[in-house]
Amino acid sequence: MSVERRHSSSRRSLRIAVAALSLIPILAGAAGVLLGPAMLGKVSASVDLDSHFRYLSGVFLALGLVFLSTVPAIEHHAARFQLSGLMVIAGGLARALSFWIHGAPTLPHLLGLGMELGVMPLLMVWQWRVARRDRGRVD
Numbered sequence: 147m148s149v150e151r152r153h154s155s156s157r158r159s160l161r162i163a164v165a166a167l168s169l170i171p172i173l174a175g176a177a178g179v180l181l182g183p184a185m186l187g188k189v190s191a192s193v194d195l196d197s198h199f200r201y202l203s204g205v206f207l208a209l210g211l212v213f214l215s216t217v218p219a220i221e222h223h224a225a226r227f228q229l230s231g232l233m234v235i236a237g238g239l240a241r242a243l244s245f246w247i248h249g250a251p252t253l254p255h256l257l258g259l260g261m262e263l264g265v266m267p268l269l270m271v272w273q274w275r276v277a278r279r280d281r282g283r284v285d
Contacts, residue, residue, distance in 0.1 A: 153279045157221055160272050164227075165217045167269070170261070171210030178203025209233060220273060221280035231270040238262025 174185075183191040183199045191199065212230050216223040241251075241259050250256065 153276070156272075157276050157280070160269075160276055161217050161220050164213055164220060164269065164273075167261075167265070168210045168214040168217070171206045172214070173210075175203045175205075175207025175210055179207060216273075221277045224273065224277040227273045228270055231266050231273075234262050234266045238266070 177185045179200055182196045182203075183189040209230060212226065216227045216230075220227065238259055238261075241255065241262060245251065245259065251259075
């Protein structure tokens with residue numbers, strides 16, 4: 147397979163991966179906006195905690211839409227993609243702090259932690275490589 151064909155295949159695969167993974171924050175964010183902390187099950191929350199949860203869910207929803215907006219020309223949206231990725235990693239580090247202070251959360255939150263501190267950095271490297279190759283600097 148030629149270098150250009152491999153690059154085209156990598157770019158297409160990255161677009162598919164990012165489009166699919168963008169659905170996680172979009173759907174979870176929308177559920178959090180609409181349901182508040184109740185989306186986690188039988189959770190009792192103060193008015194302030196409900197407000198904060200819904201606010202952060204709106205941010206999460208918007209972040210998913212930002213990632214989705216990079217998909218059509220992902221090789222040209224490096225700054226947007228990388229900054230959004232850093233936001234995800236920052237959230238993952240905050241979640242890791244909670245894990246350290248309070249112990250392990252439920253499985254969905256552990257999976258989120260894996261996405262934030264494992265998958266996201268890998269996607270950032272993949273996007274960087276695709277963007278770099280698109281500028282004519284083939285590895």
